[in-house]
Amino acid sequence: MRAIVHAGSSGLEGLKYQKAADRTPGPGEVKVNLRAAGINHRDLFLMAARTNQDAPLILGSDGAGVIEAVGTGVVDLPIGAKVVINPCIGWDTLQPVPDVPQIVGGPTDGTLAEAILIPAKNAYPKPEYLTWEEAGVLPLAALTAYRALFTRGRLQPGEHVLIPGIGGGVATFALLMAVAAGARVSVTSRSEVKQQRALALGARQAVDSHSNWNESLHGEPVDLILDSIGPSTLGQSLEVIKPGGRIVMFGASSGDRLEFPARSLFFPQASLIGTSMGSSEEFGEMLKYIELHQIRPVLDRVFAVQDTASAFRRMQQGEQFGNIGIRI
Incomplete structure (x- = not known):
């Protein structure tokens, strides 16, 4: 072969x-x-x-x-x-x-x-x-998105989800899955074209990654953030996360070393959660989920x-x- x-x-x-x-x-x-x-x-x-x-x-x-x-x-x-x-x-x-x-x-x-x-x-x-x-x-992108959203992120209908850096495979699957679950989804991107494409797929808001997220999101706190970027976005994420909210990390495209004020995590009692890929159990659940919602x-x-x-x-x-x- x-x-x-x-x-x-x-x-x-x-x-x-x-x-x-x-x-x-x-x-x-x-x-x-x-x-x-x-x-x-x-x-x-x-x-x-x-x-x-x-x-x-x-x-x-x-x-x-x-x-x-x-x-x-x-x-x-x-x-x-x-x-x-x-x-x-x-x-x-x-x-x-x-x-x-x-x-x-x-x-x-x-x-x-x-x-x-x-x-x-x-x-x-x-x-x-x-x-x-x-x-x-x-397989890999949809499995990673499913575990990040539901197993680790514990997403509930009506919650506000933020996906920084929309465009990659996991991020676009997460957008589609979160919308299907009844979440309100916001995304960030440096590209206006990608912002518009995300809106067409069901995102409620799409903002410039380099903007002040708190202002761009009109001060609306976020329940769940799916972060594949790491150091360059974590500071902004901690500023917009809701008290008791969850930040789920599945990548580190901007580097591996994180530095942030500890108070920005423990005062709002936020959770910083890691995830990667998923189990066979979750793979089967993911397939059922996308078929139920006819996600492509x-x-x-x-x-x-x-x-x-x-x-x-x-x-x-x-x-x-x-x-x-x-x-x-």
Whole structure:
């Protein structure tokens, strides 16, 4: 088979579209013939950290396709079944949370390939109403958004949710899910185009990221903030969070080191909560939720698999709104 393989250099220079080993499924595994995949910022971080000493790796955590073969012991997934892949391996229930979840696409080979082997329990029925491209970008971003909003954020109908830096895959899923839950959603962005797109998707307010958020939101306190940015936005978040409110962090695009006045957290008795990806239990719940509300991923652009490097460059430059898909 052919695949997007990273080897020999860090960053995008290590990407090659080439032949890769084609294996048969072992006990409890299935082989999925992939129709579409998605890319994430996680892939960029992995490539940046890899060196020419690392073994070749097929990237990609998101994907959807058709069962091509099954290993011994697999009885409930027939050949030809259409499936979407849960990329978190071995995290079955809400508790306990693993130290470091094993994710498809690093350390194990991923979805930017013609086929992939996964545990049978990580293959879920593809929502029929989604196209292959929509299903292909769904898994990691939608799972992360679902856990951040509902498991960790404990979102309730009618609450005010703020999503700084709207545009990425997780943020756009969170917007759609929060609106479906009956929340009032505000977003921030430096781009007026992205602000307008968020309003069209159901956001009630869209403000400039560089503005004074308290003034732009007309002093309306926020119950729940989903933050993927980190140091550059936390100060503003603490200024607008409601007493007893929750700030859920799932990324750190502006850096890893946080510095803020402790009083700004303990006086309003706010909660600063971390989250990342999610369990199989939550993956199943997420699929039920999007089917119930007929939520469709926001597809920014779909690239042919041989043009995956161009797709990553678009993501690197922050041009996307929604998820970037890869057609296999």
